[in-house]
Amino acid sequence: MSTRIDGDLPRGPRFEVRFAQTAAEITETQKLRYRIFAGEMGAEIDGGADGLDHDQYDPFCRHLIVREADSGTIVACTRILTGERAPGAGGFYSSTEFDLAMLDSLAGRVMEIGRTCVAPEYRSGAVIATLWQGIASTIVNEGYDYLFGCASIDLRDGGAGAHAILEQLRAQHMAPAWQHVRPYIPLPAADRRARDKVRMPPLLKAYLSLGAKACGEAYWDRDFNCADVFMLLNVSDLNPRYARHFLGQSPTVATGTSAR
Template identity: 85%
Template sequence: MSTRIDGDLPRRPRFEVRLAETSAEIRATQRLRYEIFAGELGAAIDGGDAGLDHDQYDPFCRHLMVCEAESGRIVACTRILTGERAPGAGGFYSADEFDLAMLDSLPGRVMEIGRTCVAPEYRSGAVIATLWQGIAAYIVNHGYDYLFGCASIDLRDGGASAHAILDQIRNQHLAPPSQRVRPYIPLPAADRRATEKTRMPPLLKAYLSLGAKACGEAYWDRDFNCADVFMLLDVRDLNPRYARHFLGQSAGAVATSTETGAL
C-alpha cells in the first residue's frame, strides 16, 4: 500500500496570471477597473452607467488579469496595446496626455500597458509580482524591446505627496533628454508640502525597481484626480535581480503558456 504525503506534493500558487480570452472575461476586467477608478477614486468615466470602464482602446488591447486560483476571482488587471495595434485605436492611450514624438526614435518594438488596477484587499507584493510575471512573459514571447505606460500618483491630499515623490524621481530616475515627453497639462504646484515621508504607489515602485525611467514631468489627470508619470523601460536595462525573477522565470514558461493560449 502506498502512502501519499501531502507535504511532498507541489502547492498550487495562490494567484495565476493569464490573458482574458472571452468577452465575459474582458467585461470582468472592465468592471474591476470601474470599481477602482470610479468607485474608489471618484473618477469621471464615460459609460459608467453599466458599471464598466471601457473606451476606444479596449477592442485593440490584450487584457491581462490576475486571478485567485481557488475562487477564480479577478483581483488585478492591466491591458496591453502594442505598436502594431495602436494605429487601429487611433494611437496610444498615453498620447492623450503626452507628446510622444520621441517614441519614433526608439530602435525596436514597443508596447504600452495601462488601466492597471488591483482590488483593495489584494494589494500585496504577491499580486503585483504575479501581474509583472505575466507582462514579462508577453514581452519575451512576442519580442518587444520597450515597455511604457503611465504610473499614477493620488492627488487627494492636494498634491503634496505627488510633488515629494516627483522630487525623488527627478533626482534619481529621469530618462535622458532624448527620451523625454511633454505633458499637455502639467501638474500645478501643491497647496501645501508633505509633512511626513511619502510612500510610492505600488505600480510606480515596480517600474522603478525593474529599471524603468521617468520621461519628464507629470500630467495632471483631472478626471482621475491623479498625477500621471510616463515611464519607459528598455528591456536591455532591466535590473538584473528583477530580470532573473520576472523574465528568467517567465521565459522558461512561455512555450507552455502559448501552447495553452494563456499568454
Template identity: 70%
Template sequence: MSAIVESPFTATPRARFEVSFAQTAAEVLETQRLRYRIFAGELGAQLKGDGIDCDQYDRFCRHLMVRDTLSGEVIACTRILTDDQAPHAGGFYSSGEFDLAMVDSLPGRVMEIGRTCVDAEYRGGAAIATLWQGIAAYITGHGFDYCFGCASIGLEDGGSSAHAILNQIRGKYLAPEYQRVRPYIRLPAADHRPTDKTRLPPLLKAYVSLGAKACGEPYWDRDFNCADVFMLLDVSELNPRYARHFLGRETTAAEPTSLAA
C-alpha cells in the same frame, strides 16, 4: 505562472494566483468591472460607463488578468497595446496625455501597458508581481524592446503626497533629456510644503525596481484625479537583481498557453 510572493518579485513554490489573457468577452468584462470599481468607486474617477470602465482602446488591446484561485475572482489586470495595433486604435492611449515624439524614435518594438489596477485587498506585492510575470512572458514571446505606460499618483490629499513622490522621482529615477516626453496638461505646483516621506504607489515602485525611468513631468489627469508619470522600460537595461524574475525562462516555463497567443 502562479505564485505567492513575499516581496514584489520573489516567488515561493505555493501557487495562489493565476495570470492569463482574457479569452472571452465575459472575461474582458470582468477586468472592466474591476477597473470601474477601483477607478470610479475608490479613486473617484469620472467615468461614463455604468459599473464598467470601457473606452475606444479596449477592442485593440490584450487584457491581462490575475485571478485568485481560492475565490475565483479577478483581482488585478492591465491591458497591452502593441505597436502594430496602436494605429488602429488611433494611437497609444498615452498620446492623449503626452507628446510621444520620443517614443516614435525608439529603435525596435514597443508596447504600452495601461489601466493597471489591483484590488485593495491584494496590494501587498504578490498580485502585481504575478501581473508583471505575465507581461514578461508577452515581452519575451513577441520580441519587444521597450515597454511604457503611465503610473498614476493619486491626488486625494490635494497633491501633497504626489509632490513628495515626484521629488523622489526627480532625484533618483529621471530619464535622460533625450528620453523625455511633454505633458499636455502639467500638474500645478504645490501650494504648500510637500510631505517629507511618502511611499511609492505599487505600480510605480514596480517600474523603478525593474529599472524603468520617468520621462519628465507628469500629466494632470483631472478625470481620474491623479498625476500620470510616463515610465519607460528599456528591456535591455533591466535591473540585474530582477532580470531573472522578469525575463528568466524559469518564470515563463509554466505560463498558461493563453499568454503565448
C-alpha cells in the same frame, strides 16, 4: 505565486496570470477597473452608468488578468497595446496625455500597458509580482524592446505627495532629455509640502524596480484626480535581479483574444 503556461500546467497555491480569453473575462476586468477608478478614486468615467470602465482602446488590447485560483475571481488586471495594433485604436492611450513624438526615435518594437489595477483586498506583493511576471514574460517572449505606460500618483492630498515623489524621480530616476515627453496639462503646484515621508505607489515602484525611467514632468489627469508619470523601460536595461525574479522559468503566458 504561479504562472499558468499555455493554459496546461496546474495552478499554483493561490494565483495565476494569463490573458483574458473571452468577452466575459474582459467585462470582468472592466468591472474591476470601474470599482477601483470610479468607486475608490472618484474618477469621472464615460459610460460608467453600466458599472464598466471601457473605452476605444479596449478592443485593440490584450487584457492580462490575475485570478485567485480557489475562487476564480479576477483580482488584478492590465491591458497591453502593441505598436502594431495602436494605429487601429487611433494611437496609444498615453498620446491623449503626452506628446509622444520621441517614440519615433526608439529603435525596436514597443508596447504600452495601461488601466492597471489591483483589488484593494489583494494588494499584496504576491499579486503585484504575479501581474508583473506576466507583463515581463510577454515582453521577452514576444520580442519587445520597450515597455511604457502612465504610472499614477493620487492627488487626494492636494498634490503634496505627488510633488515629493516627483522630486525623487528627478533626482534618481529620470530618463535622458531626448526621451522626455511633454504633458498636455502640466501638474500645478501643490498648496503645501508633504509633511511625512510619502509612499511610492505600487505600480510606479514596480516600474522603477525593473529599471524604467521617468520621461519628464507629470500630466494632470483631472478626471481621475491623479498625476500621471510617463515611464519607459528599455528591455536591455531590465534589472538583472528582477529579471531573474520575474523570468526565472521564462514562462509563456496563455494567449487570449480581445472582444470586439
